[in-house]
Amino acid sequence: MKMLRYSNKRGESLLMENIMFILITAVFFAILITFLVSKMNSLAVYEEVYAKKIALLLDYAKPEMKIEVSLNDIISQDKLKKEEISLDGSISVNGNSVNVKFYPDGKGYSYSFFSDVKITSYYYVPDRNSYVFIIGEYN
Amino acid sequence: MFNKKGGQKVLFVYWFIIFVIITGGVVYIVSLFYGAPHNVREIESEILLERTVDCISEKGYIHEDFLSNKITNENFPDFCHFNFEVSSPEKNPIGQYYLKLEFFKFDSSKELGMGNKVISIVVGNPNLDTPKEILKENYIPPKLVYLLDKEGNPYIIKINSIVGKFNENVK
Numbered sequence: 303m304k305m306l307r308y309s310n311k312r313g314e315s316l317l318m319e320n321i322m323f324i325l326i327t328a329v330f331f332a333i334l335i336t337f338l339v340s341k342m343n344s345l346a347v348y349e350e351v352y353a354k355k356i357a358l359l360l361d362y363a364k365p366e367m368k369i370e371v372s373l374n375d376i377i378s379q380d381k382l383k384k385e386e387i388s389l390d391g392s393i394s395v396n397g398n399s400v401n402v403k404f405y406p407d408g409k410g411y412s413y414s415f416f417s418d419v420k421i422t423s424y425y426y427v428p429d430r431n432s433y434v435f436i437i438g439e440y441n
Numbered sequence: 442m443f444n445k446k447g448g449q450k451v452l453f454v455y456w457f458i459i460f461v462i463i464t465g466g467v468v469y470i471v472s473l474f475y476g477a478p479h480n481v482r483e484i485e486s487e488i489l490l491e492r493t494v495d496c497i498s499e500k501g502y503i504h505e506d507f508l509s510n511k512i513t514n515e516n517f518p519d520f521c522h523f524n525f526e527v528s529s530p531e532k533n534p535i536g537q538y539y540l541k542l543e544f545f546k547f548d549s550s551k552e553l554g555m556g557n558k559v560i561s562i563v564v565g566n567p568n569l570d571t572p573k574e575i576l577k578e579n580y581i582p583p584k585l586v587y588l589l590d591k592e593g594n595p596y597i598i599k600i601n602s603i604v605g606k607f608n609e610n611v612k
Contacts, residue, residue, distance in 0.1 A: 354479060414606075416523050416525060418524035438469070
């Protein structure tokens with residue numbers, strides 16, 4: 303007994319072309335969305351924002367001040383939680399320059415301030431998710 | 442003659458080109474937006490101005506040391522506790538701050554009340570004092586402050602506080 307086999311080559315190739323088109327479109331949009339999400343969640347932007355914010359606060363600093371900078375914008379990000387990035391030690395002051403480094407292997411972002419004050423100490427407060435800067439006397 | 446298969450291939454290429462253009466455009470705009478630095482020059486120069494005014498005035502009057510010419514270009518930064526030294530020479534090889542103070546005796550008959558100039562103090566990088574025509578939207582105009590000395594004589598102080606840092610703030 304002969305089996306009847308139906309073969310529609312033209313239809314198959316049309317189907318393949320459409321599948322290819324849909325796949326390429328999906329890949330394109332996936333790349334686009336991945337790019338947008340990576341840019342939006344990039345901690346590099348926050349490094350710059352916090353370095354400048356802290357430098358401007360220190361420009362205003364006067365002896366015996368205690369300045370507390372909240373980092374709540376950062377901690378809410380999934381990336382920090384996923385990669386278990388610690389905010390402790392992410393901010394440092396060298397001379398009259400503030401460096402903010404959220405990626406342990408990165409260089410971070412530095413911004414200078416003009417106020418000639420001595421930063422006696424600075425530390426991370428995990429409970430409040432903030433950094434505290436203790437201002438000493440003028441240099 | 443109508444060739445449906447050929448037509449679909451052309452349409453496929455057409456859509457592909459459209460996707461490439463749209464994706465390229467979105468990537469370019471997003472990169473431009475997130476790549477541009479946050480410009481804080483104006484805020485920083487405002488802070489420098491406020492700190493300068495704080496330094497000039499003592500209990501609401503002009504500090505005596507200014508009028509007795511004890512404050513010069515050299516000791517002004519130390520007197521006001523400013524540190525204009527370059528912390529990262531590779532990033533900013535030249536000074537990034539400029540401060541010019543001009544004390545005028547108040548004269549109501551003159552424009553803006555600016556009579557004779559009595560004191561002038563200039564510190565920082567003078568190249569930053571670039572005209573508005575060149576800097577355009579990055580130009581920070583000078584501010585005028587009205588203060589009295591301890592005898593009650595009025596002065597107009599023209600303060601030009603400019604922050605450079607173009608690499609970090611302007612794209």
